[in-house]
Amino acid sequence: MTVPVFQEYEPAADCGCAGCALQRRTAAARSLPPRLGGHPAAHGARRALVLATAAGVVLSAGAAEAVAPAGHATGPVRADGTAGPGPAAPQGQAGPLMGGAPGPPTGTAADEPLALRTTTRAEIISRAKTWVAAKVPYDMEKYWSDGYRQDCSGYVSMAWGLRGNEWTGSLSSYGTRIARAQLEPGDILLFHNPADPNKGSHVTIFGGWTNSAHTQYMAYEQTPPAARKKTTPLAYWSNSDRYQAYRYKGLTGGSGGASSAGYPGAAAFGPGARNAHVTRLGHMLVARGGKRFYARGPGPSWSEADRRATRAFQRAQGWRGANADGLPGPDTWRRLVDGTGKDIPAAGAGGRPRAVPPFPGRAYFKPGQSNAHVERLGRQLVKKGYGRHYVSGPGRRWTEADRRNVEAFQRAQGWRGGVADGYPGPDTWRRLFS
Numbered sequence: 001m002t003v004p005v006f007q008e009y010e011p012a013a014d015c016g017c018a019g020c021a022l023q024r025r026t027a028a029a030r031s032l033p034p035r036l037g038g039h040p041a042a043h044g045a046r047r048a049l050v051l052a053t054a055a056g057v058v059l060s061a062g063a064a065e066a067v068a069p070a071g072h073a074t075g076p077v078r079a080d081g082t083a084g085p086g087p088a089a090p091q092g093q094a095g096p097l098m099g100g101a102p103g104p105p106t107g108t109a110a111d112e113p114l115a116l117r118t119t120t121r122a123e124i125i126s127r128a129k130t131w132v133a134a135k136v137p138y139d140m141e142k143y144w145s146d147g148y149r150q151d152c153s154g155y156v157s158m159a160w161g162l163r164g165n166e167w168t169g170s171l172s173s174y175g176t177r178i179a180r181a182q183l184e185p186g187d188i189l190l191f192h193n194p195a196d197p198n199k200g201s202h203v204t205i206f207g208g209w210t211n212s213a214h215t216q217y218m219a220y221e222q223t224p225p226a227a228r229k230k231t232t233p234l235a236y237w238s239n240s241d242r243y244q245a246y247r248y249k250g251l252t253g254g255s256g257g258a259s260s261a262g263y264p265g266a267a268a269f270g271p272g273a274r275n276a277h278v279t280r281l282g283h284m285l286v287a288r289g290g291k292r293f294y295a296r297g298p299g300p301s302w303s304e305a306d307r308r309a310t311r312a313f314q315r316a317q318g319w320r321g322a323n324a325d326g327l328p329g330p331d332t333w334r335r336l337v338d339g340t341g342k343d344i345p346a347a348g349a350g351g352r353p354r355a356v357p358p359f360p361g362r363a364y365f366k367p368g369q370s371n372a373h374v375e376r377l378g379r380q381l382v383k384k385g386y387g388r389h390y391v392s393g394p395g396r397r398w399t400e401a402d403r404r405n406v407e408a409f410q411r412a413q414g415w416r417g418g419v420a421d422g423y424p425g426p427d428t429w430r431r432l433f434s
Contacts, residue, residue: 120186152221217232310327378394
């Protein structure tokens with residue numbers, strides 16, 4: 001009798017990178033009927049066992065060895081397919097970047113040194129913004145053009161500049177545990193459920209506090225349907241008490257405390273200055289949209305390019321006069337290091353705040369009304385990221401979807417009660433269009 005031989009089965013493909021191989025293995029496992037070990041939920045399948053016999057090659061029973069995926073926070077999914085208060089999809093396992101040279105092993109043991117790339121808070125937030133701007137779709141099996149997996153932990157791996165795609169069970173190896181009160185932009189809030197990673201596990205990037213009580217923060221996260229930036233209750237919509245704060249071990253510049261304490265002083269900048277702080281300033285300004293000011297650069301010698309780029313960043317914050325003189329003070333430095341504040345607008349935008357259209361009056365926004373102001377309001381809500389309640393539109397007729405989207409925007413400002421009733425007033429209008 002011929003003895004069965006079990007061997008690794010790799011579907012043929014053009015690309016041999018680890019990411020593509022993982023996708024091919026997953027597809028192979030999914031293509032099998034359940035009686036042969038396949039299943040639609042066989043994410044992260046590592047291998048298929050092939051039974052070689054004298055009569056030919058057939059798949060044995062139990063051929064797919066499925067690996068339980070790491071989880072992603074569970075939560076309701078609306079009828080229109082958009083995410084509810086909490087995300088509701090799993091996320092993939094640790095692995096090298098897709099399409100690139102294999103990096104060092106991921107998920108290393110605690111006593112093994114990790115090969116960390118150094119980065120700054122500004123660079124972390126800048127990278128996080130790229131996926132939000134591109135509206136990268138959530139998908140635990142797909143990889144974005146930068147090689148990172150399109151799920152919550154792949155997003156953090158990208159923002160932190162890790163050499164591979166990590167998951168919620170390994171990201172803590174790359175960070176230092178901190179208290180929530182110490183959170184600064186670029187840190188993360190991580191919940192990994194070791195008992196059942198499918199239930200609740202998720203990670204977000206801390207983008208800064210959005211209220212003085214420090215009960216809400218701006219979260220950058222990868223969640224269905226796409227990467228988003230959203231005001232979020234500390235620590236998250238669900239399992240809030242189980243999230244832990246971590247700071248990337250490779251962080252440079254203000255990584256141990258208040259980032260503004262790293263301000264080197266006014267004497268470090270201006271005509272005649274030559275030092276590493278000038279170089280760092282230039283790199284941070286480039287990351288915030290100031291690349292066009294540098295013909296070469298940035299370098300250690302203070303130049304007119306540094307002054308112009310700094311002035312453009314200051315004016316982007318709405319500052320004028322002596323507060324926008326092109327010389328970085330503590331507030332300018334803090335926003336650059338933390339990755340907070342507004343980026344330098346693109347060339348041609350002038351760097352000036354856009355004029356807010358006059359508020360037409362409350363009478364235009366109530367049941368039964370149909371006018372151009374309602375449609376204009378709706379389009380601005382969508383532009384700002386508050387259009388999830390629209391099934392179609394927005395349009396000229398006031399609907400409950402308009403009211404709910406306005407309410408979501410108002411609540412994101414920290415308003416409650418009667419000031420967050422979903423009907424726009426002058427303050428809502430000004431903030432929405434500014």
